[in-house]
Amino acid sequence: MIIELETLIEDKPGTLIKMLMPISENECNIQGIYHGQKREEDNLIPVFAKFEVADTRFRDVMEIIRKRYAELNIEILKFAPVGLMGKETKQKKKTVLIVLDGVTDVSLPELDNKTPLEVAKIPTLHRLAEEGICGAFTALGQSALVGSDTAMLAILGYDPREVYTGRGPLEVAGVNLGLQPGDVSLRCNYVTITDEFKLLNRTAGYPREGTEALEQALNQIRLSDPKVEFEFRNSQDYRCVARFRGYNISADVSDMDPNYNAIADALDNLDLLEEGESKIITAKPLKPTPEAKNMASILNEFVIKAHQALEDLPFNQDRVARGMPPANGIMPRGAGETPSLVSFRSRWGMKGACVAGTGLIKGIGRLTGMTVPDVPGATGYVDTDYLSKAKVAIELLQENHDFVLIHVEGIDEVSHDRDVEAKIRAIEDSSEILVHHVVENVPDDALVCVLSDHTSSSFHGDHTTDPAGIVIWSKGPGFRKDQVSKFLESEFSSGSLAKTEGKDVMPLLMGYMQRLKKFGA
Ligand SMILES: [Zn+2]
Numbered sequence: 001m002i003i004e005l006e007t008l009i010e011d012k013p014g015t016l017i018k019m020l021m022p023i024s025e026n027e028c029n030i031q032g033i034y035h036g037q038k039r040e041e042d043n044l045i046p047v048f049a050k051f052e053v054a055d056t057r058f059r060d061v062m063e064i065i066r067k068r069y070a071e072l073n074i075e076i077l078k079f080a081p082v083g084l085m086g087k088e089t090k091q092k093k094k095t096v097l098i099v100l101d102g103v104t105d106v107s108l109p110e111l112d113n114k115t116p117l118e119v120a121k122i123p124t125l126h127r128l129a130e131e132g133i134c135g136a137f138t139a140l141g142q143s144a145l146v147g148s149d150t151a152m153l154a155i156l157g158y159d160p161r162e163v164y165t166g167r168g169p170l171e172v173a174g175v176n177l178g179l180q181p182g183d184v185s186l187r188c189n190y191v192t193i194t195d196e197f198k199l200l201n202r203t204a205g206y207p208r209e210g211t212e213a214l215e216q217a218l219n220q221i222r223l224s225d226p227k228v229e230f231e232f233r234n235s236q237d238y239r240c241v242a243r244f245r246g247y248n249i250s251a252d253v254s255d256m257d258p259n260y261n262a263i264a265d266a267l268d269n270l271d272l273l274e275e276g277e278s279k280i281i282t283a284k285p286l287k288p289t290p291e292a293k294n295m296a297s298i299l300n301e302f303v304i305k306a307h308q309a310l311e312d313l314p315f316n317q318d319r320v321a322r323g324m325p326p327a328n329g330i331m332p333r334g335a336g337e338t339p340s341l342v343s344f345r346s347r348w349g350m351k352g353a354c355v356a357g358t359g360l361i362k363g364i365g366r367l368t369g370m371t372v373p374d375v376p377g378a379t380g381y382v383d384t385d386y387l388s389k390a391k392v393a394i395e396l397l398q399e400n401h402d403f404v405l406i407h408v409e410g411i412d413e414v415s416h417d418r419d420v421e422a423k424i425r426a427i428e429d430s431s432e433i434l435v436h437h438v439v440e441n442v443p444d445d446a447l448v449c450v451l452s453d454h455t456s457s458s459f460h461g462d463h464t465t466d467p468a469g470i471v472i473w474s475k476g477p478g479f480r481k482d483q484v485s486k487f488l489e490s491e492f493s494s495g496s497l498a499k500t501e502g503k504d505v506m507p508l509l510m511g512y513m514q515r516l517k518k519f520g521a
Contacts, residue, residue, distance in 0.1 A: 005065075008075040009074060010045075016047065026064055038181075046077065048346070094397055095448075095509050097509070098406045098408070103116075103430070104452040105455060134469065134494075135493070135498050135500040136499055139151035142465065146453070148454070151453035155502045156344065158347075158368070159503070163339050164339065168185035168334045168335050169339055169367070170359075173367045174235065177231060179243070184335055185336055186335045188242055191238075191329045191331045192329070193328060200325065215233060217313055220309065228246035228298060230243060236359060244295070251336050253299060255281070255283075283296040295335070303331070341367050352369075354366075356380070356405075386408075390436075394441045397443075411426045411427060416462065419458070447472060449505070450470070471492075
């Protein structure tokens, strides 16, 4: 029997040993220990431990440990066996959750006031709506405009208002760069800039091949603060990440990307530019603390040194010679400290996997302890290999995973580009290749849930607060349907799931999987 334990211990020498003693004294085999971030308000650190104990003894041992902790004044936050071995787990149902990022849209003039879903040929998605139950969906309630990252956290049962610390750490986890409490992580773009840091191309013309040379050059930069080290890593194309570790640093710094979170007094020198031009913004501390001031100056130094390191690289000389924009600068944003997330398995008692092509969602998978495979052909764009993702998901389900998330990013990307034709094609491919393969190959009693995390308007080129949609379906018996027969924006709200929010998704699925604990008798 595997037991997961979460406690709060004081931040002083010897307390961790004291906490582990009762576990090791009782012949338990400790499999892992992890501590979260210190809580400023009471100086306590959350510590997670996982250990194995003989099936016949687990109740006695848990009782002994519970008593010991009461004597030692150690607070227990969670103490429970993981899943249950043997027959019982085998009988429990499984779920494939397919998130079609921003699939719902608004009425578009170029489609005779129809939405892309209303035009697309998607018999498989309509079949699920017809045979399953549907509802309108908002990740954080009707009044919140959400990003894909905060929406996904809410869907997986984590309240982003409590756990979200910024985009940076999720992106860093997405490239599998290790994170420790206190690290400050940022998402960056490779950009094309002038020597005055004017932005000429905010994606440096999508460099794809040979960007390792850029990463190598950047990792050789020396910062003037000897107590801070950094690691730079490419993600995809122009996307990259930076992780800072050390003393006197903080995530309370403004974004350097003029399209994001530009605070008024950070727009220095902007009035010197011609209309329509923009410039990498100097990072400013967002709080008057020494840590925030130091972090801002580290970032400004880093961006200047990055330009020097990149400008004359053969990689860029070659691009210039071929008339392509050089990747001669980096533009950081989304600073965040390492979030402390309880594992998906502790939270729901299920072994989860996350099949995604985009770093942000892979990062959420890694930070919640899910299996995150590298899927051949998954690009996070509309040229992704839909069938490959579906096949990997089915394999993970057949192995030993109870819950597999498949995330399809491309639909949202082309909505931001207002490319309606590409969106219709991506919707059709998702429905008839990816969802179709899943539906044909899941076990009869498994659930398939398809949802749009938010509406992405191809008219506005951004997310909107319009309700999105959810459908839950199963081949097997014992499952009821509602009157909705089409996977369409106009239909979802007449379904029996009515107004579903992100926090409802996992409990709903747990209920249909017969894994929910009953409240009451
Ligand atoms: Zn999204």
